[in-house]
Amino acid sequence: FTITGQRGTLLWHAHILWLRATVHGALVILPKLGVPYPFPTPYKEVVVVLGEWWKSDVEAVINEAMKSGLAPNVSDAHTINGHPGPISNCLSQGGFNLRVKSGKTYMLRIINAGMNEELFFKIAGHKLTVVEVDATYVKPFKTDTILIAPGQTTNVLLNAGHVTGKYLVAASPFMDAPIAVDNITATGTLHYSGTLSTTATTLTTPPPQNATPVAANFTDSLRSLNSKMFPAKVPLTVHHSLFFTIGLGVNPCATCVRGSRVVADINNVTFMMPKISLLQAHFFNISGVFTDDFPGNPPEVYNFTGTQPKNLGTMKGTRLYRLAYNSTVQLVLQDTGMIAPENHPIHLHGFNFFIVGRGLGNFNPKKDPKSFNFVDPVER
Template structure:
């Protein structure tokens, strides 16, 4: 099932800028419907947008306004998150259920209205409730303003490549059974590339996704990891890739044979079709350097097919890295640097107002009805987040008491050797607790992995902001020594960052966007288990620094 671009321009309006500048208002309609997945060797219906898996691609330009009417035709509650979109003062359109909105109930609809202010590159959208994002997701392609070139040679063609996971059974049944038992959910049955597991899998899916190329031409691949629970390696046999952008932020170009991309992340790469003819295997395989954690170890495949090559020609194969190839992953991550040019500067906060230290990991809490009398949970600073029954944003905006407390700890309650000897008590505290930030304050946040149960990579996504990764390392963060090695010149800018297994990462951002902003692990199982929290950024001075009022069609709980 191919990525389908479904676009209708509603209106051309003049922006409130010089007359030579124009912006577009673009309108889309997302019908959330059930669709049979026959191309994945399954006759069971899946939840889709407009009947496609992956769903439609939104194409716009920097500073365009986007209107998306989402109509819910399925039995589940639905909400859509526009992953990586800053949502400046439009927090009501961000999408996470019970954080910024009540979900769209069956038979109801909601219009998301937001502007792509100052953003260009590859982002994506996905369901942000239950495990529906397994099949409810698609790309957001934000082109530069007209007349503004890329800071690299213009490619001959651009291709969106969405990496994902596939379960033969209903994903909601998978996670519900896990929650009932208190154990980990079943891993997926396959990985996919643009909806196809590929010709080398047990489900041929009509040969898999094929990328036709012409010798001598350059192609930009917009890679998106939409998988629920797994970081992925991506490589193409016989070709090197040039990385030029991550999470809709330009980077200093570098060449690599293998891309590492975590759930929630996007990466733009240039592919030079340097061969005369041939067919070359494309491979997407899992990365996880924790032996105790089970993953779907199947490799999704596709084909780069040069024009003039016979279909009967043998495909040149490639061997994906081992799933525990930590050096490959670390080398890729260490190569990422912001472009930091005059036109695209890296505005790293140098003076810090809030210095936070968050430990992240798993725990075990009592559960009388579970298999072992306990359940696996996840936490930040030993707080397992409890979802409210109305949205945090509504409670904040309308000053509704009793929904949350603003006492989320800025440091772990107990200090121990986080990556070494474990405490005797693995139990966590439950709560709906947020951390409050004044408008325009600056934040340094150190994210420390813990070995509770097992150390593991955690891709953390922060809604509403881009941030800079100023440092990372293995073992426990040393607050006296490690900051001396921080990169404050050209650190990579992202919205989703992988916290290394048994290590830490440090990020910085400016809280210049009022509202309620979710931060959570983008491994869906960990989010379900409670590895999540939220920041509230208070209004600043005047209307331009204040959250807009809610739209009239905001869903009700």
């Protein structure tokens, strides 16, 4: 098939329950022949896939969670290209090993293929120049730590600026809420050519698990390249203005051990998986599969980041919000403190979008839009 209008790094994965924990990989779309990168061409490109690993069958993990009504068990290890590194219960694992030549520049195509956890990634003694996220170019900036959420991709340039040596590569979790995560750091080695294997590895300390300033600084640094060849075409006319609250709830569950199940919801609606594909039902006009009454705003307005309602129940349904072809949508995603405040990585299939603003607390529709970035917002 022919790919048009796209280039960069993307993630592919299985779509049946938790099979995507192990059935996944990289889609590398090279620039059109004759079109250069908007940065110096790297000496070599390397795909780096970050993941999570369980000692159990991943299908058994999610099935047990469905039976219990609680969240799935956290993973037993993080991985870098399938290797956890020399962790205590797997001492024979040497880990991911990236060999480099002094003076050369490498492009790392980093992917978070994990199920749940946002990850920090850093390499001891080296700065990383971020040049692309989710297959869109960004204004290059240097950092010693990147943050990458499940499903996201980040391309960075690594300058092998030392003469010799071995340097620790680390992938560690980010969670700034009282939520259980796998706190084991995956490790690997950046190994300069000519360096003896017995050479001591230069270490680095990952950010603290709750390093919100590090995460926020990275996210705030992302800007579209917005060059003549790669402009940021931000739509300025809005046809639909939607406000989605993201949270958790608790619903009755007759088959669950505790008689209830923790669920996710958007605008207090918990999605029910249909037995027929939504697109199939739409194209073939099959009735009874979904309804088109998904609320564009939360049914109840309250202090979303303050005291939460006592009723934790949600509405259940396979509900969609219809949009006319070529419509422009402004969507505000508002996190809530239902059960516990936490990060909720969200991705949209089949479309790119611009992130024109972000902040803490409750969205203020009168004040916050004044600070929206319509010039060079990051596109994802």
